Amino acid sequence: MKLLRFVAAALPALLIASPAAAYWEFGHETFARIAYANVTPRTRVAIDRLLAQTPMLETPTCPATTIEGASVWADCVKPLKGPDGKSRFGYAYTWHFQDVDVCAPFTLADACKDGNCVSAQITRDVAILKDKRSSAKDRAQALVFLIHFVGDLHQPLHAGEKHDKGGNDVAAAYGTYSPRRFNLHSVWDGTLAERAITSGPSLVRRYPAAQRRRIAAGTVTDWSRESWQVAHDVVYTSALKGDPCAPSPAKVTLDEATIERIVPVARLEVKRGGLRLAKLLDAALG
Incomplete structure (x- = not known):
């Protein structure tokens, strides 16, 4: 029943799914809660103080004063327009993903040209948060972008793709569930993420220090490469029955056996994203 309620609530977003719509609310909120549970107390205080400044962003329909609200703010503000009728945040559209071909050698050179990709923006946001000369408004916006973008990076189809948006x-069909316009991206954003997060013990908890260090090791580029590899090895390989670089059919079906195999991978991606976000927040604010 929980899954059905979740799908029903998220269906409007599904029907306008785009390359920049990573994870439905439940996924992003879970990333953020994992991070919040694993930062230092000092970092948590700094997060709360900055989130209290987010009304400066003048997005009252997209409140970000809580860690959960902050996690979905970057998606919530996409349709907002200014007095001139133009998109207020249209400049950030390409910041949610990076189009790196899973059937070519990994490189961010083209995908991140001029810094317009998710990994470049993560690095930028951390730098703004570290810079005490940045205004409170700039730091508050950098925080809510960072919380969202680290989640985006760990949705594999935001790190690797096959020229298919x-x-x-x-x-795509998810088991027997196949509404009109359901697609492979939607599966990894919503139904699969929901099942992964709710399978097994709660992912939202304080992890042992050694586990946090192991999972959060590396750089944003390393994490980009890893997520890109997951897109190749798991997302497309499972959808295309073993050959990730084969031409995509008109429709793919993830049967129950396939779903059971990939749920642990989706679950690990959420855990990785949460703990890596905690690492970045500690580095920037702790």
Whole structure:
């Protein structure tokens, strides 16, 4: 029943799915809660103080004063327009993903040209948060972007794709569930993420220090490469029955056996994203 309620609530977002719509609310909120549970007390205080400044962003329909609200703010503000009728945050559209071909050698050179990709923006946001000369408004916005973008990076179809808009062009069935316009991207954003997060013990908890260090090791580029590899090895390989670089059919079907195999991978991606976000927040604010 929980899954059905979740799907029903998220269906409007699904029907307008785009390469920049990573994870439905439940996924992003879980990333943020994991991070909040694993930062230092000093960092938590700094987060709360900055989130209290987010009304400066003048987005009252997209409140970000809580860690959960902050996690979805970057998606919530996409449709907002200014007095001139133009998009207020249209400049950030490409910041949610990076189109790196899973069937070519890994490189961020083209995908991150001029800094317009998710990994470059994560690095930028951390730098703004570290810079005490940055205004309170700039730091508050950098925080809510960072919380969201680290989640985006760990949705594999935001780190690797096959010239198919991150799987949005690939119609998909999730078991027997196959509404109109459901696609591979939607599966990893919503139904699969929901099942992964709710399978087994809660992911939202304080992890042992050694586990936090192991999972959060590396750089943003390392994490980009890893998520890109997951897109190749798991997302497309499972959808295309073993050959990730084969031409995509009109529609793919993830049967129950396939779903059971990939749920642990989706679950690990959420855990990785949460603990890596905690690492970045500690580095920037602790």
